[in-house]
Amino acid sequence: MQTQPVDSPSPSGGSLMIAWQLKDKRVLLVGGGEVASQRVEHLLGADAHITILCPEKGLCPATKMYIDNHPQRISYYDRRFTGPAELHKMDLVLTAIDSPAASREIVELCRKAKIPVNAADIPDLCDFYFGAQIRDGPLQILISSNGNGPRIAALIKDKVRASLEGHEGLAISKIGQLRSQLKGRVPEIGGATGRKRMKWMSRICNEWRLKDFIALDDDMIQKLLDEGWEKNRVPTFEEVSSGKPSPSSLDSPGSDKVQPPNSHLFGSNLLLPLANFVAGAVVMAAIMLARQR
Ligand SMILES: C[C@@]1(CC(=O)O)C2=NC(=C\c3[nH]c(c(CCC(=O)O)c3CC(=O)O)Cc3[nH]c(c(CC(=O)O)c3CCC(=O)O)/C=C3\N/C(=C\2)[C@@H](CCC(=O)O)[C@]3(C)CC(=O)O)/[C@H]1CCC(=O)O
Numbered sequence: 357m358q359t360q361p362v363d364s365p366s367p368s369g370g371s372l373m374i375a376w377q378l379k380d381k382r383v384l385l386v387g388g389g390e391v392a393s394q395r396v397e398h399l400l401g402a403d404a405h406i407t408i409l410c411p412e413k414g415l416c417p418a419t420k421m422y423i424d425n426h427p428q429r430i431s432y433y434d435r436r437f438t439g440p441a442e443l444h445k446m447d448l449v450l451t452a453i454d455s456p457a458a459s460r461e462i463v464e465l466c467r468k469a470k471i472p473v474n475a476a477d478i479p480d481l482c483d484f485y486f487g488a489q490i491r492d493g494p495l496q497i498l499i500s501s502n503g504n505g506p507r508i509a510a511l512i513k514d515k516v517r518a519s520l521e522g523h524e525g526l527a528i529s530k531i532g533q534l535r536s537q538l539k540g541r542v543p544e545i546g547g548a549t550g551r552k553r554m555k556w557m558s559r560i561c562n563e564w565r566l567k568d569f570i571a572l573d574d575d576m577i578q579k580l581l582d583e584g585w586e587k588n589r590v591p592t593f594e595e596v597s598s599g600k601p602s603p604s605s606l607d608s609p610g611s612d613k614v615q616p617p618n619s620h621l622f623g624s625n626l627l628l629p630l631a632n633f634v635a636g637a638v639v640m641a642a643i644m645l646a647r648q649r
């Protein structure tokens with residue numbers, strides 16, 4: 357069957373949301389106040405090499421602490437930005453300073469050098485914006501209002517965080533271990549094997565409860581691959597855990613099941629009202645039948 361190309365359903369005026377891989381890339385951070393300290397936190401989490409330029413008296417306690425505790429990741433210079441030479445070999449530049457004029461100057465130099473740049477709080481100077489972030493190990497959630505309401509993005513972040521159960525990051529890292537063991541066994545990229553591998557990974561993610569992945573250890577992963585992948589089926593948690601109880605066994609059914617796409621059509625959203633409706637209809641029919649007799 358031929359698929360028809362469809363126009364993008366999303367309206368224009370948005371931005372590209374990506375997970376930028378900064379491991380061992382060089383980042384210049386100009387400024388050392390509160391905002392800079394938040395940037396440092398995110399950059400350290402991304403394993404970047406950071407150069408900070410800021411007069412010492414302008415460093416806030418958090419930035420100072422990061423500089424002291426991460427000498428292998430952070431090179432600190434007690435001075436202001438001096439000119440284009442500061443940009444040498446930089447992959448990314450961030451300014452978090454209280455002078456829009458100085459930020460503009462730095463941004464113009466970055467544009468000439470074709471280095472992506474963010475100037476905190478000056479949207480028209482930014483190649484990209486930061487967003488409100490939730491991090492739990494490999495789970496990263498970014499909420500962006502695309503410049504419309506940063507405070508609202510932060511408030512929505514709090515709501516999203518409150519809806520998480522706390523084990524998602526660990527479960528996802530175990531899924532990462534399973535995937536990499538599977539890719540070790542079956543390293544082919546693309547083709548029929550690649551498609552089969554993706555399908556099997558998707559099935560296990562759809563069919564297992566997220567919480568159960570937490571308990572995966574090396575033995576269980578090997579068993580899952582031997583009894584699951586090799587036989588093209590999805591074993592149950594109990595089958596691979598050698599009697600270990602499932603972490604989700606104490607939960608109410610379906611409470612932390614990650615739902616496959618469109619499953620809400622069949623999930624509690626629709627199923628409960630439908631069940632109520634059917635039950636109601638059966639009772640009504642029984643009453644009417646009883647009356648007719
Ligand atoms: C999300 C967050 C991430 C971070 O910086 O790490 C972030 N701002 C945060 C907080 C915050 N910033 C401001 C307030 C005061 C209340 C308010 O204005 O809402 C608060 C609230 C607070 O401090 O609680 C003032 C503000 N911000 C910008 C302007 C300039 C302008 O709009 O013209 C003005 C002055 C406006 C004025 O003068 O009125 C601009 C930007 N700020 C962005 C990011 C980018 C757009 C992100 C997006 O839209 O999603 C963008 C475009 C550029 C950038 O800096 O990357 C972080 C929350 C982190 C967290 O708590 O999780």
Ligand SMILES: NC(=O)c1ccc[n+]([C@@H]2O[C@H](COP(=O)([O-])OP(=O)(O)OC[C@H]3O[C@@H](n4cnc5c(N)ncnc54)[C@H](O)[C@@H]3O)[C@@H](O)[C@H]2O)c1
Pocket residue numbers: 386387388389390391392409410411413414415416435436437452453454455458476477
């Ligand atoms: N995006 C956000 O989340 C957000 C939130 C609040 C404030 N801001 C903005 O971010 C900027 C920084 O905020 P802050 O609270 O961290 O400011 P701050 O005043 O605490 O720190 C600014 C630092 O920049 C240093 N500095 C100034 N000019 C410099 C230069 N040319 N080279 C090197 N260092 C220089 C100062 O010594 C100071 O340490 C401000 O413009 C503020 O309006 C952004």
